[in-house]
Each structure stands twice: as C-alpha cells, then as structure tokens.
Amino acid sequence: MSISEGTLITPADFTGAGSGGDVSERGKFGVFGGRYVPEALIPALDEVAAEYEKARTDLAFIREFDHLLRTYAGRPTTITEVPRFAEQAGGARILLKREDLTHTGAHKINNVLGQALLTKRLGKSRVIAETGAGQHGVATATAAALMGLECVIYMGAVDCERQALNVARMKLLGARVVPVTNGSQTLKDAINEAFRDWVTNVDSTHYLFGTVAGPYPFPGIVRDFARIIGVEARRQVLELTGELPDAVCAAVGGGSNAIGIMHAFIEDADVQLHGYEAGGRGAETGEHALTLTQGSIGVLHGSRTYVLQDDEGQTIESHSISAGLDYPGVGPEHAWLKDSGRATYHGITDAEAMDAFALLARTEGIIPAIESSHALAGALKLGRDLGPDATILVNLSGRGDKDMGTAMKYFNL
Amino acid sequence: MTTLATVFEKARAENRAALVGYLPAGFPTIDGAIAAATAMVEAGCDVIEIGLPYSDPLMDGPTIQDAVHRALENGTRIADVMRTVEGVAKSGAATLVMTYWNPIDRYGAERFARDLAAAGGVGTITPDLTPEEAGPWREASASAGIDTVFLVAPSSTEERIAIVTECCTGFVYAASLMGVTGARESVGAAAAGLVERTRPHAKVPVCVGLGVGTGAQAAEVAAYADGVIVGSAFIRRLLDAPNEREGLRAVRELAAELAEGVRR
Ligand SMILES: Cc1ncc(COP(=O)(O)O)c(C=O)c1O
Numbered sequence: 001m002s003i004s005e006g007t008l009i010t011p012a013d014f015t016g017a018g019s020g021g022d023v024s025e026r027g028k029f030g031v032f033g034g035r036y037v038p039e040a041l042i043p044a045l046d047e048v049a050a051e052y053e054k055a056r057t058d059l060a061f062i063r064e065f066d067h068l069l070r071t072y073a074g075r076p077t078t079i080t081e082v083p084r085f086a087e088q089a090g091g092a093r094i095l096l097k098r099e100d101l102t103h104t105g106a107h108k109i110n111n112v113l114g115q116a117l118l119t120k121r122l123g124k125s126r127v128i129a130e131t132g133a134g135q136h137g138v139a140t141a142t143a144a145a146l147m148g149l150e151c152v153i154y155m156g157a158v159d160c161e162r163q164a165l166n167v168a169r170m171k172l173l174g175a176r177v178v179p180v181t182n183g184s185q186t187l188k189d190a191i192n193e194a195f196r197d198w199v200t201n202v203d204s205t206h207y208l209f210g211t212v213a214g215p216y217p218f219p220g221i222v223r224d225f226a227r228i229i230g231v232e233a234r235r236q237v238l239e240l241t242g243e244l245p246d247a248v249c250a251a252v253g254g255g256s257n258a259i260g261i262m263h264a265f266i267e268d269a270d271v272q273l274h275g276y277e278a279g280g281r282g283a284e285t286g287e288h289a290l291t292l293t294q295g296s297i298g299v300l301h302g303s304r305t306y307v308l309q310d311d312e313g314q315t316i317e318s319h320s321i322s323a324g325l326d327y328p329g330v331g332p333e334h335a336w337l338k339d340s341g342r343a344t345y346h347g348i349t350d351a352e353a354m355d356a357f358a359l360l361a362r363t364e365g366i367i368p369a370i371e372s373s374h375a376l377a378g379a380l381k382l383g384r385d386l387g388p389d390a391t392i393l394v395n396l397s398g399r400g401d402k403d404m405g406t407a408m409k410y411f412n413l
Numbered sequence: 414m415t416t417l418a419t420v421f422e423k424a425r426a427e428n429r430a431a432l433v434g435y436l437p438a439g440f441p442t443i444d445g446a447i448a449a450a451t452a453m454v455e456a457g458c459d460v461i462e463i464g465l466p467y468s469d470p471l472m473d474g475p476t477i478q479d480a481v482h483r484a485l486e487n488g489t490r491i492a493d494v495m496r497t498v499e500g501v502a503k504s505g506a507a508t509l510v511m512t513y514w515n516p517i518d519r520y521g522a523e524r525f526a527r528d529l530a531a532a533g534g535v536g537t538i539t540p541d542l543t544p545e546e547a548g549p550w551r552e553a554s555a556s557a558g559i560d561t562v563f564l565v566a567p568s569s570t571e572e573r574i575a576i577v578t579e580c581c582t583g584f585v586y587a588a589s590l591m592g593v594t595g596a597r598e599s600v601g602a603a604a605a606g607l608v609e610r611t612r613p614h615a616k617v618p619v620c621v622g623l624g625v626g627t628g629a630q631a632a633e634v635a636a637y638a639d640g641v642i643v644g645s646a647f648i649r650r651l652l653d654a655p656n657e658r659e660g661l662r663a664v665r666e667l668a669a670e671l672a673e674g675v676r677r
Contacts, residue, residue, distance in 0.1 A: 304546075
C-alpha cells in the first residue's frame with residue numbers, strides 16, 4: 001500500500017532528521033528532555049508513546065492526518081514574499097510561511113489534529129489542554145468538536161482577559177474554559193492545573209499538550225505533527241527561488257512553531273536557524289521571557305531544559321505582551337539546538353514586536369499575531385546583518401485577530 | 414537521631430502502623446512550622462515530612478498549594494527548610510524532606526544530601542523524580558547516609574512497581590488514589606490492592622498517603638499498610654485556626670486522633 005498521489009506527508013516526514021527525542025533515547029535531546037513527573041502518570045505517558053510509535057508508521061493513520069490537514073486545516077499554506085516590509089530589512093528578501101491562513105488561525109492546528117486522532121486511537125473520550133494565547137485552546141476545542149470529544153481548557157486568568165476573544169471562541173465550540181487563578185495566572189500555571197486534572201482523570205482523558213515542552217513523549221510528538229510547516233516551506237522556497245533560504249526565523253514560546261519550521265532544515269548546514277524569545281520590557285528589567293538567552297538549566301513541567309529560575313530553583317514569572325510567549329520554560333529540543341550551536345536564540349522586546357506588528361499590517365496588509373511579530377522583528381534585524389542578497393524565511397505562526405484588544409490599547413486605536 | 418528503620422521496628426513491635434505527618438517549611442511561619450510539627454510529634458507522629466515550598470507544585474491540591482504559596486511569600490529558603498528539619502528532628506521524630514526535584518537539582522545533589530544529613534534529616538521523598546532520572550540523587554543520598562523514598566500509584570504496572578521499589582530505601586510511598594494531595598471523604602479503594610502488589614517487591618515498609626484525614630481512615634489504612642501519611646488535613650487545621658495557639662491545639666488534637674487510629 002502506498003501513499004496516494006497528492007498527499008502532503010509521507011512516513012519519512014514523521015521520522016525526520018533524527019535529532020533525538022525518539023523512543024530509543026527515551027526522549028533525550030543530549031542532556032535535555034526526559035521525564036520528571038509523578039509516577040502515577042508514567043503508564044499514561046508510556047501508553048501515549050507506544051500508540052504514537054504505532055501510528056507514525058501506520059499508513060492509515062498518516063492518510064487520515066493528511067486528509068484533515070488538506071481538507072480541514074487548509075494545507076498546504078502558501079508562502080508570501082513581503083518586499084514592502086523588507087525595505088526595513090536592508091533589502092533582504094523576506095518570505096513568510098503563512099500559518100496564519102490555517103483554519104483557526106495559527107500553526108497549533110497541525111499538532112492538535114494529529115493528537116486528536118491519537119486520542120481516538122487511545123480510546124479516550126475527553127481531552128484537556130493548557131493555553132496561553134488561546135490559539136492552542138481554540139484549536140483543541142475545534143478538533144474536539146469535530147471528533148465529538150469532551151474538552152476542558154485551562155487558561156491563566158490574566159490570559160483569559162488579554163485574549164478574551166479566544167475564550168469566547170472556545171466556549172462557542174463547546175469547550176469548558178477554566179480560568180486558573182493561582183501563581184502568575186498565565187501559561188505556566190495553566191499547565192500545572194492541566195497536569196492535576198490529568199493525574200485525576202487519566203483513564204478517560206488525553207492531555208493534548210500544546211507545545212514541544214513537557215515530559216517525553218510530548219516534545220517529539222508535537223514536533224512531528226508540526227514538522228509539516230518546514231517540510232512544505234523548504235519545498236516552496238526551493239520552487240520559488242531555486243535555492244534554500246539563508247536563514248529561517250521563528251518566535252519561541254514553548255517552541256512548537258519554531259521547531260515546526262526549523263526541523264526540516266536541520267541537516268541543511270548552510271541554513272541559519274534563528275529563534276526569537278520575548279524580551280518583554282527588556283532583559284535588564286527582569287520582566288521578560290528570555291528562557292534560552294537568560295535562563296539556566298533546570299527542570300520544569302516534566303522536562304530538563306532551560307528555565308527562568310532563581311538561585312534555589314524557584315520558577316521566576318515571565319513577562320511578555322504576547323500571551324503565547326509568556327512562559328518561563330522552553331522545549332528541550334531547543335535547549336539542545338542552542339547548546340549544540342545549530343540554532344541561535346535572541347530576544348525581541350514588546351516594543352520591537354509591536355513595531356513589526358504595525359509595520360506588516362501597513363506595508364503588506366497582513367495583521368500578524370503578536371507572537372509571530374517577534375519573529376518578524378527578528379527578521380528585520382537579521383536582514384540588516386545579512387545584507388540585500390539574503391533570503392529569510394519567517395514563520396508567520398498566526399494571525400492577529402485575537403490581539404486586537406492589546407493593539408487597541410497599545411496604539412490607542 | 415531516630416532513623417526510619419528504628420521507627421518501623423518500634424511500630425511493628427507495638428503491632429501498629431507508623432504515623433507520618435506532613436507540613437511545609439515556612440507555613441504558617443518558619444518558627445510556626447517547627448512548633449506545629451513538634452506538637453504533631455508530641456501527640457503521636459513517628460515521622461515528619463517537611464515540605465520544601467516550590468513555585469510549581471503540580472502534584473498538590475488546593476490546600477497544600479495555599480500553604481506553600483504562603484511559605485514562599487514569607488520568603489522561605491532552603492536554609493530555612495534545613496533549620497526546620499533540625500528543629501523538628503530534636504523532637505525525636507525521623508524527619509524527611511519532601512520536595513520536587515528542581516530545587517535539589519539547582520542546589521546541587523551532593524550539597525543538598527550533605528546539608529540535610531548534617532541538619533539531622535533522614536531522607537527525602539521526591540514525587541516527580543522518576544527512577545530513570547534518579548541515578549545522581551540515589552548516589553548522593555547513599556554517600557550522605559540518607560534514605561530515598563519514591564512513589565508508586567494505583568496506575569503502576571508490576572514492572573513499574575518493581576523498578577520504583579528497587580530505588581526506595583526507608584519506605585515505599587504508595588499513593589492511595591489517582592489524583593493530587595488533599596483530604597478526601599474516603600481513602601481510595603485501590604490503596605489496599607496497591608500495597609498488596611507492592612509488598613512482594615519491597616524490601617522496606619510500605620506506607621500509604623493521599624486522602625487520609627481522620628482517625629477512622631487511619632485505622633482502615635493501618636490494617637494493611639506499615640505507615641499512614643497525613644498532610645492536607647493538618648494544614649487545613651492550621652489554615653482554619655483563628656490564631657497560632659488555636660492552630661497548635663488543633664494539629665495536636667488531630668495527631669492524637671490519628672495516633673489512636675493507627676493503634677486500633
Ligand atoms: C500564533 C502563535 N505563535 C506562537 C506561539 C508560541 O508557541 P510555540 O512557541 O509553541 O510555537 C503561540 C502560542 O500560543 C501562538 O498562538
């Protein structure tokens with residue numbers, strides 16, 4: 001049995017470039033990753049890992065995923081060249097991978113559809129998820145509606161407020177949204193609460209984890225389902241320009257859109273990989289989410305990685321104008337890509353991101369998510385460094401509709 | 414210093430289960446926690462677990478979250494945890510630290526084990542440290558002469574129970590139910606079965622925790638386990654008390670009720 005003509009993904013796309021995180025290594029990326037969770041969850045994590053190992057090589061599963069990506073999510077997404085925006089980038093060529101054009105408006109849908117199919121294979125009837133910007137929550141609620149699964153979304157109370165539109169969307173889609181009022185009331189606390197739910201309801205429930213962080217097997221699974229972004233983009237850039245791009249840029253919160261676009265380029269040694277974290281009010285203010293660039297190695301949410309923590313291992317609360325990047329941890333594969341030198345990570349402040357947000361809107365008629373605007377701001381700087389001959393591929397991970405409340409306040413609209 | 418081995422030996426000689434009480438350091442205050450734990454020992458706790466307050470307690474329910482949050486607001490540091498252990502160990506109870514892994518990782522495994530032993534602590538319970546990642550901690554603990562306690566859960570397979578109990582010295586912590594910490598109406602029905610499945614693998618005693626909060630529940634668990642672990646119910650007494658004196662009276666009363674329970 002072979003994959004039919006016109007499909008987007010092949011079994012090889014799932015195995016990817018072998019940068020770790022697989023069963024054989026029990027989820028280790030160098031010293032990073034692993035599993036630091038209550039023993040009660042180990043059987044569930046093992047079950048998810050085992051089922052995913054079967055699914056990733058099962059042509060029927062791949063075909064079903066592929067079908068959903070094409071007929072429901074709207075893949076392949078196009079790439080768009082943005083010359084008027086790129087005038088501010090020293091004349092470098094900038095190409096956007098348009099994940100904002102997917103159904104529900106962000107790259108999160110790719111992972112969610114894959115994991116929702118996995119949920120059905122696991123025989124579970126209920127999904128839970130954490131969400132920061134609300135995009136993962138909306139995507140999860142969407143897939144749950146599509147597949148008839150019960151859905152509960154944990155969201156920090158602060159995020160519920162700044163992403164109110166997405167809360168309404170989730171409710172309309174039939175999900176129950178639980179505002180989390182402890183700790184920093186943002187993504188980190190939503191994850192804690194989702195784990196508490198999972199350990200209590202693990203028999204019926206799959207934790208549909210939203211980014212490439214967390215315990216093994218999540219970082220590898222979420223990466224594999226997001227990997228389609230880079231697989232498509234690599235092909236599309238080659239078709240358009242005849243060459244690979246000089247650099248690939250993406251925003252980094254937990255790291256799923258970044259690994260999604262970067263992973264297909266890891267073996268292409270001449271392609272620079274750049275990740276942009278939220279610099280918030282500035283590195284020097286302490287109010288930022290610069291996990292890779294300012295953090296230290298530790299354990300958070302089940303995985304060894306870079307963490308914003310104090311000298312005694314207490315998590316330091318992060319800050320970002322964008323809820324999706326407001327997280328004091330990061331996926332272990334990024335920690336590994338950083339330490340191995342294959343990828344480089346930088347900070348972009350709230351102000352720089354908002355400037356890029358407005359610039360893309362005015363020069364190209366595209367309103368990006370504030371998360372993605374960090375990558376756009378990074379590309380502007382990188383273009384000036386690399387010069388006018390460079391081609392830069394940017395993951396436009398989502399659209400900015402959800403951010404209009406923040407933008408109205410920020411720009412006095 | 415009272416070791417876990419001597420505690421369980423004594424309890425066995427008295428034909429009863431041991432009583433293990435939990436309180437986080439720094440709650441309600443640093444000295445208040447020492448006083449409360451000491452009162453618990455005086456009223457019948459054989460073992461005390463001192464919780465190391467951590468910012469992201471993902472295995473804990475609302476009661477312990479609340480207490481830990483207050484302890485962190487009070488500025489509780491690891492030095493305070495060590496001082497608390499020292500104070501409580503003086504009361505004659507075997508005193509452990511219960512902590513998520515990251516604070517030890519950051520402090521340094523060897524340094525933490527050494528400092529804990531020096532403070533009179535007898536070991537640790539590490540609820541999110543899986544056997545696969547526990548190598549460095551087991552080594553550090555062994556060289557400092559302290560015990561390592563890990564958890565098994567109702568969901569644990571035979572294979573996992575064997576792997577986890579292999580890493581346990583002191584005792585094995587059997588979680589009575591699938592869920593977070595917190596007192597419950599009834600102790601999980603799975604607890605007795607879990608203890609039964611754990612016994613053949615364990616060279617050390619098996620204690621049951623999660624959801625125990627009354628003398629009757631303690632008696633029920635004591636019928637099949639070597640020790641009964643109570644945490645949230647003590648914290649609840651302190652949270653509900655109008656002042657520190659009343660709080661001490663309330664935890665003393667609960668410890669006495671539980672101590673009677675494990676002797677039924
Ligand atoms: C549009 C968009 N981009 C990026 C992110 C950050 O997540 P990640 O780093 O996992 O891609 C989010 C998270 O909510 C998002 O909604």
